[in-house]
Amino acid sequence: MSSAAPRHREKAQVLDETALDRALTRISHEILEKNGGAKDLAFVGLRTRGVSLAHRLAAKIAQIDGTSLPVGTLDITLYRDDLSMRGTPVIRGTDIPFSIKDKTVILVDDVLFTGRTIRAALDAIIDLGRPTAIQLACLIDRGHRELPIRPDYVGKNLPTSRRESVAVRLREHDGEDRVVIEEPEEA
């Protein structure tokens, strides 16, 4: 790997702080509606930003429903299908300190794109136990699926071109809540 990553510049803002929060509130309600309540639900966030989103969803559900749902962290590095093509694998660790047996696990990720990350996450979850069901919540669905994977809950559907990228910025990591589309700077 010789060249530096191409630089990106912001093309458009997709969600501001308020819109992002509203989307999460809506998703929380949808989760409760689809599952008939909060019983036997558990969140598993995909590192890194999926985890923060999962915590926010759990907090909202606690507010709405009064139930405190467990949140686990999943690192899918060891399940990727492109391990040797990406340089040194950086493993940040999986931490799911509760049993997922007989639970409905809601996977949470920030951006759903090709679907390969979610496929790896499914393999990882199934290796850890046997949940009753697995559902998927993503903040942004940007299309271009390469595998037959579909989300159960979406914050915003966002058609993009392949060369664009979607940047989700969260207070916990980036100091602000925003979602923007970026494109590579012309050389």
Added chain:
Amino acid sequence: MSLVIRGGRVIDPANNVDAVQDVLIEHGKITRLGHGLETGAGVEVVDASGKIVCPGFIDMHVHLREPGQEYKETVATGTRAAAAGGFTAVCCMANTNPVNDNGAVTDYILAKAKVEGLVRVYPIGAVTKNLCGQELAELAELAESGCVAFSDDGKCVMNACLYRRAMEYTLPFGAPLISHAEDSSLSAGGSINEGVVSTELGLPGQPAAAEDVMVARDLLLAELTGAHVHIAHASTAGTVRLLRDAKARGIRVTAEVTPHHLVLTEDAVRSWDANTKMAPPLRSKRDVEALIEGLADGTIDCIATDHAPHALSEKEGEYDQAAFGVVGLETAVAVVLDRLVRGGHLPLATVISRWSRDPARLLNLPGGTLSVGAPGDVTILDLDADTTVDPSRFQSRSRNTPFGGWQLRGGPWMTIVGGAVTRAPAR
């Protein structure tokens, strides 16, 4: 059958000569030196202008491996290597198979040399039967058969009393005992020098004291008996110090050093290349400096390669399992000229002396000079020739050298033995 060497710079330390002169060789002997020497029909002319003309170099420590280990080297291939390296004579050690501990083996070697040898071959006979260090070999018969010295080289005669007897017994022969000075109880198990590198690599080492202890013993026995003892492949500062002291006290001791001990230190071992493994091992920088100094001031009398051919399978593989020894005939002169003379550590005339006058004198060999009447053995050097050491093109059957790939300036140009050219200049 005459040969005239024209216009070269003749350096002959035995006669204190350093001048541009012609040299005429007739019927195998040097007959005239001068200017404008005649040529005519039947006189081969060698144009040596710009070259250095020296008495034929003598390497007094070579393993020709024949009889018994012909897969590593033979008299034929070994002497070819010697000629290619600029040597006109070699002394071959006794650790063959069978060991050269009786006249029959000596005769065999000399017969081979007569037919297949490209340079003069002087055998060295064993001190003890089969090199076992228990009983003396028939030293008188060995001397009569033509051995010029005695040595159990490869091994040390550990029993002091036996070695003393050997010194006494050989007094009348005028042939020295050559000591491979190594206390095997101290060196046992060691592959390299005991020091920083052995500690770092976790390779068992041989302390310098393993050599010094035996050198001291041999010097004291030489003092006791009045014998001439020659210390083979000196490698430590301690040995140099002991030699200097002994010579000052009038003990009849001489010594040799190898080119690899003059230019390489134990750091070379870090490559894990077993072509850096030999006995005695490469030592520290301090030892190398002492050896160069000793060679310069004559404490060490001559340079000898300890040419030790080994097959590839004996040198590839685990370092501690590899055989000890490296070849040296084809790299010695170029390495010394480039790294020591060109490097300013030794004058050219000194090096020439250490390869001609000095070994001839200590072994009582004909040659080593360009005097009138001396054998027509001449080594011609080119101080400006650039070469890269390429083991795949060695004349020797073996390739185990630590100098592979080295770029050297200066080296042998032509080798003449008995008036016959045995090494012609490379194209």
Added chain:
Amino acid sequence: MAWTRKDLLSMRELDAGEITLLVDTAASLQEIASRDIKKVPALRGKTVVNLFYESSTRTRTSFEIAGKWLSADVINFSASGSSTSKGESFIDTAKNIAAMSPDVVVVRHSSAGAADLLAHELPCSIVNAGDGAHEHPTQALLDLLTIREKKGHFEGLHVAIVGDIAHSRVARSDIHGMRKLGMTVTVAGPPTLIPPFVQELGAKVSYRLEDAIGDVDVIMVLRLQQERMTTGLIPSLREYSRYWGLTLDKLAKHARPDVLIMHPGPVNRGIELAPEVADGPYSVILDQVARGVAVRMGVLLLLAGRKGADAA
């Protein structure tokens, strides 16, 4: 920090960043041991060959488990009863195995430099599982991981390594690793078992156990082999254990109350380590073993997973 080396041969050649990467990677893989299904597909389809010329069930098993938990195909080759006993040379055996295209060869051999030799000759990745008295990098890495877990950091810690330093590859690897991470190392033992110039490696030297173990954070005890006695390096095991064996009362008298006792194993109880110490509250010896699997998983992952490791 990316891993770029084809092989893991020694601690000496690594820099602090690489060592930290190895330790961090191992730390994050530890949770696999507590799963019900101890398997991740990361090295699926990769082949790991354990080429062990020195018999060693523990280390070999550790590598085998590490490979299998990562879904690699692990093959064990032990020297006795193989082509080696029929006289095939080390190099030839290695080349033959390499011709079968393994991704990683883990090698343990009694000759120093054996792993370097293979790394030079073979195109696949080589892991040094111990070469003579030279190095044993995965042992040092698991020692470092254990220390960090118990003490929280590396910088400023003081370690005493006690025992037969001269013949110990663990000592050498530990000294290099610890020094690079900012720790102080003292080696201690009878003078005949301390190699010359060990100070050049960055270690302090002590010939008295009592002096060495005062005020250190970790005491790493090395195994004393029987043959040191028969080769005249020490007069008897009795004398060794009296003066350099670690006992509870020596610890109580000289060492800090929060000191860690470590040992690469297997322990000669009663010689270098009293049983009460080996099995006592200061000892983290079993933790070391557990970390060993995680470290070896990390090593296999980084080597087999490095960019360019695949043929195309």
